[in-house]
Amino acid sequence: MSPLEEIDRLLTEVVERLNAASELVIDAPLEPTGENARKLSSALAQVFEVQILVYKLRPDLGES
Numbered sequence: 001m002s003p004l005e006e007i008d009r010l011l012t013e014v015v016e017r018l019n020a021a022s023e024l025v026i027d028a029p030l031e032p033t034g035e036n037a038r039k040l041s042s043a044l045a046q047v048f049e050v051q052i053l054v055y056k057l058r059p060d061l062g063e064s
Contacts, residue, residue, distance in 0.1 A: 018040055
């Protein structure tokens with residue numbers, strides 16, 4: 001597996017886990033809920049930025 005493939009695989013896992021955490025934060029007594037949800041959304045946005053760079057170099061990885 002190439003480094004870009006591994007990065008894509010790992011980032012895809014990160015996205016799945018952050019999405020799951022975002023859903024749990026809404027239902028958990030973790031105040032302030034809105035702020036914590038925004039922090040997770042910000043983390044997702046940063047991951048997506050790196051994924052976009054990977055897909056520019058390897059467009060085939062973004063085809064799912």
